[in-house]
Amino acid sequence: NAGVTQTPKFRVLKTGQSMTLLCAQDMNHEYMYWYRQDPGMGLRLIHYSVGEGTTAKGEVPDGYNVSRLKKQNFLLGLESAAPSQTSVYFCASSYRRQLRTGELFFGEGSRLTVL
Amino acid sequence: GENVEQHPSTLSVQEGDSAVIKCTYSDSASNYFPWYKQELGKRPQLIIDIRSNVGEKKDQRIAVTLNKTAKHFSLHITETQPEDSAVYFCAASKAAAGNKLTFGGGTRVLVKP
Numbered sequence: 001n002a003g004v005t006q007t008p009k010f011r012v013l014k015t016g017q018s019m020t021l022l023c024a025q026d027m028n029h030e031y032m033y034w035y036r037q038d039p040g041m042g043l044r045l046i047h048y049s050v051g052e053g054t055t056a057k058g059e060v061p062d063g064y065n066v067s068r069l070k071k072q073n074f075l076l077g078l079e080s081a082a083p084s085q086t087s088v089y090f091c092a093s094s095y096r097r098q099l100r101t102g103e104l105f106f107g108e109g110s111r112l113t114v115l
Numbered sequence: 116g117e118n119v120e121q122h123p124s125t126l127s128v129q130e131g132d133s134a135v136i137k138c139t140y141s142d143s144a145s146n147y148f149p150w151y152k153q154e155l156g157k158r159p160q161l162i163i164d165i166r167s168n169v170g171e172k173k174d175q176r177i178a179v180t181l182n183k184t185a186k187h188f189s190l191h192i193t194e195t196q197p198e199d200s201a202v203y204f205c206a207a208s209k210a211a212a213g214n215k216l217t218f219g220g221g222t223r224v225l226v227k228p
Contacts, residue, residue, distance in 0.1 A: 031214055040124065042204055042218040043159070050213045058215065059116070090158065094214050102147045102214055106158040 002026055006091050006107035013081045013114045021076040021110050023091030030096035032074040033058075033104065034066060036087040043090065049074055050096070081114045088112075117142040119207050121219025129227055134192040136222045138205035141186070145207040148181060148188045149216070153202045162203075163190070195226045 004025045013019055023032065031050055035043040035058075045058030047066040055066045063085060065077045074093075078085060088111050092104040118141040128134050140148075149164035165172045165179045165188065172179050176195075181188040192199055202223050206216040 033215070035218075040220055042119075042121070042220045043216075044218070045215055048213055048215060056213065059217075096214075102149060102164060102208065102210075102216075103161045104149075104159075104214070104216060106160070108158050 004091055004093055004105050004107040006110050008110060009108065010111050015082060015114060017081050018079050021089055023074045023107060025072055025093040027093060027105065029093035031094045032068065033092045034076045035090045035092065037090060038087050083114045086112060086114045117145060117207055117217040119205060119217050119219040121205050121222055123222060124220065125223045127225045127227060128195050130195060130197060132195055134195055134224055136190045136203055137187060138219050139187040140207040143186065144209045146210060147208045149206050150179060150190050151204045159204060197226050197228055200224060200226045
């Protein structure tokens with residue numbers, strides 16, 4: 001039981017390059033999220049998904065796209081990377097029913113640097 | 116949308132003393148308030164949470180209080196130990212919003228031996 005796994009863990013990009021971050025969870029969670037973490041700003045929600053084939057925008061969606069073709073996977077794409085997207089990215093997942101538990105299970109994070 | 120403010124941004128305490136972190140939220144419909152701890156270079160992990168139908172919850176040395184009227188909630192850590200040194204995040208969400216958590220800016224806690 002690996003929980004939430006993110007790949008890659010580190011990546012350096014040049015401005016304008018594209019890349020995809022992959023998140024995989026083996027807990028059969030319905031909901032998945034992508035957050036970015038910047039110093040002093042906490043975790044900010046980029047996009048999220050409430051089920052296979054669905055996605056929705058969070059607080060800071062501009063410059064990112066996502067897809068959830070399979071329940072266990074949630075992909076975050078950067079089509080044309082900018083230095084402002086230098087950050088640590090966290091994927092998370094949770095059960096649908098908050099009454100059961102509202103806990104978010106986070107991956108280890110992916111550190112992205114855009115030069 | 117929801118806005119969560121967290122204070123202080125840094126907190127230094129002597130080992131054995133108590134630490135208190137305070138958060139305010141803006142959306143009166145929020146009904147779930149978790150606290151996450153993030154050690155250096157690690158992922159955030161849930162340490163305690165509280166729902167809007169409860170005023171206080173305690174788990175060993177940590178406790179959380181909620182004042183719905185004032186829209187603020189606090190984390191209390193008693194008898195602090197060096198392993199309590201970390202960044203702590205408060206958050207808020209409502210069940211109808213896909214369990215989306217809105218996080219505060221974080222508090223860096225340093226426990227000095």
